[in-house]
Each structure stands twice: as C-alpha cells, then as structure tokens.
Amino acid sequence: MLIIPISGKIGWRNPPLITLVILLINCLVYFLFQTHDDAARMAAEEFYLDSGLMAIELPYYRDYLEATGKADDEALAADPADTEAMMRLHFALETDADFLRRLKNGRVITPQNAEYENWRGLRQEYERKCNRSVAYAHGLRPAASRVSAFFTYMFLHGSVGHLVGNMVFLWILGCMIEIGAGRLLFTGIYLISGLMAGGLFCLVYPSSMVPLVGASGAIAGLMGAYTVLYGRTRVSVFYSLGFYFNTARIPAIVLLPAWIANECYQLFFSGASHVAYVAHIGGLAGGALLAYAGDRLVGKVDRDSFAETAEDKIAPLMHQALEHVAKLEMRPAQALFEEILELSPDHPEALSHLFNLHKLSPDSPAFHDVTKRLLQLYGKTPATHAAAISLYGTYTGLTKRPALSIPLYLQMAGIMATAGETGSAEKILLAILKQRPQTPGLPASLIKLAKAFHQAGHLENWKRYRDLIRRRYPDSVEAGIISRMNAPAENHS
Incomplete structure (x- = not known):
C-alpha cells in the first residue's frame, strides 16, 4: 500500500531552502563518496574468501553455533x-554481535593458538577493506554504534534507487512542512526524527552489526509531523493498492495510523527484507510527537498553505466569450457571459460586457437589469464611484425610459453630490421629491446635496435646501443637523 500527500502549491516565492540543502547534501554524499561502496564491499568479500580467513573463522563459528544451540541443519550441513x-554462513557470522565480540576480544582464537598472528593480520586487513565502504564505516550498527553514526547514517544510501526514492519523499514532505511550519521547526523535526528512528532501531536490534543507512527514518518523521501539523485539514493524497490507484481528499491526521499500520504490517508479514521498518515506525511516532510539541513552542502553522485551489472555471468561459465578441457572434457571447454570472454574480468584467451588448437594445428589460447590477456593484466602494457616474450618464443617454429603483436613484444622487456633480444629483432628487416626497432616505440624500453646496461655498443653494429640509421634514434628524450648520462663505468667483 502506498499513500503520498500531493500539492500543487510548491513555488519559489518562499523557497524551501532547508529541504533543498538536505537534498543536496544527500546527493553529494552519495555521488562523491559512495559510488564505489559496492566495489569496496565486493573486494572485502573476495579477500575474505581468497585469503584463507574464511577457512580459519568459519569452523570456529560453526562450533560456536552448535555449542550455543543456535545452529540449524543448513549451517551444520554446509x-x-x-x-x-x-x-x-559468513554473513551470519558478520551479523552475530555476540560471536564477533568474542572473536575480536581474543576469546575464540586465542593468542596461544598457533594461527593467531596470521588470523589477526588477516582480520585487520579485512576490516580495513570493509571500512572503505562509506556505508559500512559510517552507517549505524547497533552493536558497534558510535555517537556520530546516529547523524551520519541518515545521509547515506545503499543505491541510486534508494537515494532517488528517499529524495522524492523528502522533496514532497519537506516542502510542505518547511513552507507551512517554518524552517526552524522543520529542521528540528527532520534531525531529531532521524535520531529517534535510529534509537528505536538500536533498541529493537541491539546486537545487529548490519549498518543502517538512509534518510527514510528522518523522512518518516516528516510524515508523522505532517499528519499532526495539518490535523483535520483535508489534504490531497495519491494512494495505490497495487492493482488500483486514485486520489482522495482526507483529513491529514488519518494518514498517521494508516502509515504506522502499513509499516507494522510490512515488518511482521512481508518476510525477510532490507527495509528498516522499525526505523520508519520510530521516525513516524517521533515526528508526530515533535510536531505536537513544536507547534506549541515554536509558533503557528499555516494550515491553509496547501488548501485545495478551486478550479478556475471563469477564465476559460471569458476567453471563449471574448472570441465570440471579436467575431461579432453576440448570442453565444451573451450566453457565456450569463454563465459566468451564474458562477460569480458580481463579476465586473462579465457585467460590463453584457452592458455593452445590451445597449444595442437600450429599452430592453435586459439592458435595465444589467445596468442596475453594475451600478449596485460600482456603488459599493469609493474607488468605483467615478465608474458608476459614467455608467449612469451612458445609461440615461441611451434609454428613453430609465427604470432604476428609487433606492438606486438615491444612491446615485449621493455619489454624485459627494463627487461634486451637484447638478446631476439635484436633478435626480428634485424628480423624486416631486413624485414621492415621503420616500425613505430622501432627507438623507437632500442633506448630502446641501452639504455639497455648503462645501462648494454656494450660499444660495445651501440656504434653499436647508429651508426645504426644515419645511418638508421638520421632525427629522436631518433638519436638526442642517440647522446646526454654519452658513458658508459666499463664493464670488
């Protein structure tokens, strides 16, 4: 079973520098220092076979197995x-920490033995040849572990395929966590998870002499951290069951038990394998715990950094509609603009294009409707008030019978008054005052007009509207406001 988180948001605005550095170190270590590892190991094994060292040690090892009850029929019959x-049998010897300890301490082939000096020289030369393999010399061997090996092992790999597989996962998970959680938390999780993965491996296999190498323990830590840091956030994952694969959106935390269960299954039921599933389990659990603690100590995680981006359905529709307009194919263009407005009712560009299409029939209901929608949209923010005034002028200049709502007329009058276009605002308000003097909001619009005259220094106009508001709406708030206003200085220009 394979489950991989996926994202299309990895970019270079905030580049994942630490991920790139770790990836580069792993690649440089392998290609600069490890490309000859296989040859070094082969040379060591050939030396063991041809030098006579095998003929000296294996009989002792077979006797040891028989004496300790560890021997199986195959070993005895070899x-x-x-x-x-x-x-x-030699491989079994090299992985048997207890026998190797006895052997190297002189308790198997003793100094009193006639072949001791010859054996010791051959054994030392064999180990020198083994240590020419970087993986052997600096990998993590639980039974002969050094502190430095807990760090070095996670930057070593057994083959190009091993390296590439790990680096793909490092890139995917590293970018997500570094971008979402920050470089400090990411670096801590990666390195400490690697240490915890190696530590669990040593606890489970304390007598193992097989070197553990690879970044997969640290990367497993990133996997565990990812599930905790993004928690209930629904993330995209690719999954494969061997015969079937697909993508899905699931809460990130669901991945933690799924990944741990998969590693446990592989550990207990997949048979003999060179994969260190125990290290993976240690990394997963360690990364999850570190992320839980780190999120609270280091800072907040941007859990929306990899939220799924909604598919842009509007841009292709707009492109098609404009192509139809260019070919003067107005009906299909209109249908596409209307489809855009179903997706985004306040899409200004679609409304503007529809206005231009419908103004060819200025008395049609569609022309009045799209004008209302555009004026309401432009009236929402001061930045688009000028566009609203221009649109209103175009509309009233084309249609014989404007059909806007009274509230929209009042809104336009207020916008015009604020913009200093007092003549146009006055025309609208006087028409409403004549036909519907009790319209809600009319006193407020009249006081806006009066204030516009006041600011412009038009004394007579200000007085006229001050008296009109007092007379028509004596009990209104607006009457009280305008009564407290001082007369403007006369404008003699």
Missing part, C-alpha cells in the same frame, strides 16, 4: 567446498 553456503 559443505566447506560450497562457496555459496560458506558465504551465507
């Missing part, structure tokens, strides 16, 4: 002439 069987 023919010294069968090189393949002997090499399997």
